[in-house]
Amino acid sequence: MNIPIILLIIGLICSIASFFIGNSSSKYTDDLEKVSISLYQETNSLSKRLKAVEEELMIGVGPLPSSSLRIAKEKPVHEVIVNQILSLHSQGYSINDIANRAALSSNEVLAVLQSKGAIA
Structure with missing residues (x-):
């Protein structure tokens, strides 16, 4: 027999067997x-x-006690902002103007100026 015919028969037998064996x-x-x-x-x-x-x-x-709220708000001011505050104060800007420019509260600006000895 010819090899292609043998392969064809084997393929047909496998195809028929796959229908009977089932799908696992x-x-x-x-x-x-x-x-x-x-x-x-x-x-x-x-x-x-x-x-x-x-x-x-x-x-x-x-709710957190008020003392811990104050501690959380009192974060240290960066040295660049401190220098900006001192420079603006020496140029004659008011506390409110400095606070607006430095994005701080007026009390924080006052505390920085007092800590650096710029005001009494």
Whole structure:
């Protein structure tokens, strides 16, 4: 016999056999779908638990005392801004003008000028 005819017969036999053997990939597809659904459910459950824990932790948090608010507002002024404040003060600008230009409050500008000895 000819080799192409033998290969053709083998191909036909394999094609016919594949219809009778069945498709095992559908089993794997079903298993994969079940695992995917369970993973989604677990992730959703963990997300709900995490939100509950976050809410429980936030229940005990009250307003911050006023002293800690003042500490948070009193951040150190950068040296470049301090030099700008001193320069503007020496040029005769008012405290409010300096505060506007330096993006600080008037009290912060006064504190900087007092700390550098520019005003008493």
